[in-house]
Amino acid sequence: xxxxxxxxxxxxxxxxxxxxxxxxxxxxxxxxxxxxxxxxxxxxxxxxxxxxxxxxxxxxxxxxxxxxxxxxxxxxxxxxxxxxxxxxxxxxxxxxxxxxxxxxxxxxxxxxxxxxxxxxxxxxxxxxxxxxxxxxxxxxxxxxxxxxxxxxxxxxxxxxxxxxxxxxxxxxxxxxxxxxxxxxxxxxxxxxxxxxxxxxxxxxxxxxxxxxxxxxxxxxxxxxxxxxxxxxxxxxxxxxxxxxxxxxxxxxxxxxxxxxxxx
Amino acid sequence: xxxxxxxxxxxxxxxxxxxxxxxxxxxxxxxxxxxxxxxxxxxxxxxxxxxxxxxxxxxxxxxxxxxxxxxxxxxxxxxxxxxxxxxxxxxxxxxxxxxxxxxxxxxxxxxxxxxxxxxxxxxxxxxxxxxxxxxxxxxxxxxxxxxxxxxxxxxxxxxxxxxxxxxxxxxxxxxxxxxxxxxxxxxxxxxxxxxxxxxxxxxxxxxxxxxxxxxxxxxxxxxxxxxxxxxxxxxxxxxxxxxxxxxxxxxxxxxxxxxxxxxxxxxxxxxxxxxxxxxxxxxxxxxxxxxxxxxxxxxxxxxx
Numbered sequence: 001x002x003x004x005x006x007x008x009x010x011x012x013x014x015x016x017x018x019x020x021x022x023x024x025x026x027x028x029x030x031x032x033x034x035x036x037x038x039x040x041x042x043x044x045x046x047x048x049x050x051x052x053x054x055x056x057x058x059x060x061x062x063x064x065x066x067x068x069x070x071x072x073x074x075x076x077x078x079x080x081x082x083x084x085x086x087x088x089x090x091x092x093x094x095x096x097x098x099x100x101x102x103x104x105x106x107x108x109x110x111x112x113x114x115x116x117x118x119x120x121x122x123x124x125x126x127x128x129x130x131x132x133x134x135x136x137x138x139x140x141x142x143x144x145x146x147x148x149x150x151x152x153x154x155x156x157x158x159x160x161x162x163x164x165x166x167x168x169x170x171x172x173x174x175x176x177x178x179x180x181x182x183x184x185x186x187x188x189x190x191x192x193x194x195x196x197x198x199x200x201x202x203x204x205x206x207x208x209x210x211x212x213x214x215x216x217x218x219x220x221x222x223x224x225x226x227x228x229x230x231x232x233x234x235x236x237x238x239x240x241x242x243x244x245x246x247x248x249x250x251x252x253x254x255x256x257x258x259x260x261x262x263x
Numbered sequence: 264x265x266x267x268x269x270x271x272x273x274x275x276x277x278x279x280x281x282x283x284x285x286x287x288x289x290x291x292x293x294x295x296x297x298x299x300x301x302x303x304x305x306x307x308x309x310x311x312x313x314x315x316x317x318x319x320x321x322x323x324x325x326x327x328x329x330x331x332x333x334x335x336x337x338x339x340x341x342x343x344x345x346x347x348x349x350x351x352x353x354x355x356x357x358x359x360x361x362x363x364x365x366x367x368x369x370x371x372x373x374x375x376x377x378x379x380x381x382x383x384x385x386x387x388x389x390x391x392x393x394x395x396x397x398x399x400x401x402x403x404x405x406x407x408x409x410x411x412x413x414x415x416x417x418x419x420x421x422x423x424x425x426x427x428x429x430x431x432x433x434x435x436x437x438x439x440x441x442x443x444x445x446x447x448x449x450x451x452x453x454x455x456x457x458x459x460x461x462x463x464x465x466x467x468x469x470x471x472x473x474x475x476x477x478x479x480x481x482x483x484x485x486x487x488x489x490x491x492x493x494x495x496x497x498x499x500x501x502x503x504x505x506x507x508x509x510x511x512x513x514x515x516x517x518x519x520x521x522x523x524x525x526x527x528x529x530x531x532x533x534x535x536x537x538x539x540x541x542x543x544x545x546x547x548x549x550x551x552x553x554x555x556x557x558x559x560x561x562x563x564x565x566x567x
Contacts, residue, residue: 228288243339
């Protein structure tokens with residue numbers, strides 16, 4: 001079931017200059033949300049931006065009343081969302097899309113999160129802590145972005161942290177750290193979320209090493225519910241159709257089904 | 264005051280209220296059924312149906328612009344056969360008019376879809392899309408020439424007794440010419456406007472944003488343009504007009520009725536707020552009660 005709800009903003013925490021952590025009261029969505037799913041978020045009326053903004057769910061409170069969203073200010077929509085004050089009503093539609101597969105007993109899973117892309121992986125770690133065996137790598141561009149990972153759930157996973165410039169954690173890309181883990185032992189599955197170039201690189205690594213890999217994609221999106229067909233993702237021949245839709249077929253896809261050359 | 268009469272007659276079809284949802288913004292209806300009873304609407308206009316499935320255009324397919332949305336979906340649809348099997352049963356079970364939007368590469372494509380559905384009890388009307396700006400085979404060649412629009416509508420008129428609505432393009436010098444042509448050819452109603460052709464370029468890369476290069480602009484940005492075209496065309500034709508173009512609120516919808524629309528269609532607003540059409544319908548009823556309008560038909564074209 002998808003819900004359209006006015007959710008009360010409970011917390012709006014500054015993570016970095018351009019990132020915020022929002023806690024929203026929405027029991028209906030919190031009760032049904034699964035890791036990898038997203039919500040459409042809007043804080044404006046007809047005088048604001050137009051479309052709602054799709055944001056991954058970063059976690060759900062233990063009492064299943066609140067959801068957590070990590071938002072980076074990239075344009076006027078996300079700026080308006082991040083400017084919302086505690087107590088304000090935020091319009092949410094969700095939970096939307098298909099999430100990551102549940103871990104099987106004893107399944108070894110490596111997660112690779114790039115910057116705020118760690119959000120749905122954090123939800124995965126929170127929900128499935130104890131099922132399967134999780135090893136996490138999280139990468140950011142510089143030390144300034146590292147506070148994204150200063151989070152109890154991410155810390156509890158013992159995640160390897162990297163920065164592109166070496167100002168904190170291991171120097172290098174998240175894919176370098178992932179490769180080191182892979183050299184030690186091959187997992188049953190890799191799950192990843194982050195910038196497009198990173199996901200493309202993770203998909204290539206997984207393909208080369210013949211490891212199952214799920215990626216959570218970010219595309220231009222309008223409705224989020226499968227009505228407009230706007231969020232097309234070019235797919236490989238194996239998929240059987242030239243395009244899938246990030247909102248209803250994804251946003252989590254088997255990485256080998258995506259036509260990375262065209263995407 | 265008692266509940267106002269919001270019903271509207273379009274050809275031989277009576278809509279229980281004047282709020283429709285525009286093709287391409289409401290999927291096949293069920294996508295919105297978690298949010299409200301979509302059967303409360305006056306009618307649901309389906310995604311464009313072509314004889315065979317269409318994959319659609321390469322991405323990116325949509326980009327937001329100030330107060331607007333540019334799209335170049337490319338008529339992606341499941342094709343006639345899957346529509347009948349998988350999508351139509353849900354729509355047929357609703358207490359609302361089911362209006363099938365028909366598109367095609369040539370007259371034969373339109374003919375095939377209309378002929379196949381002409382006696383289908385779950386279909387109430389056809390909206391003939393002669394105005395898609397985003398694919399070469401989207402019917403736009405019919406929508407920009409009065410002669411070919413007339414020939415196509417005349418041909419389809421012979422195939423069905425169901426209500427025919429011709430969906431017009433705003434990307435012409437004078438839409439009245441096309442409107443008169445399709446009216447004379449037997450179209451029961453006109454729906455207007457489809458999207459305005461436009462494009463977006465990324466200043467950083469210097470490249471067009473949309474995979475299709477150009478797209479169609481919808482949303483609040485086009486509302487004044489749409490209102491004007493409806494105002495103008497409604498002076499020239501007798502057939503009812505289904506008005507659309509950036510309707511986001513009940514007040515917007517009422518403005519379209521004053522401009523000359525007998526019914527209205529909510530498009531891009533459905534993508535922003537999945538309950539938009541319901542809220543607009545509720546608001547139109549409240550407006551009529553507040554203004555003591557007992558029959559919505561009384562205010563059609565009263566801005567003239």
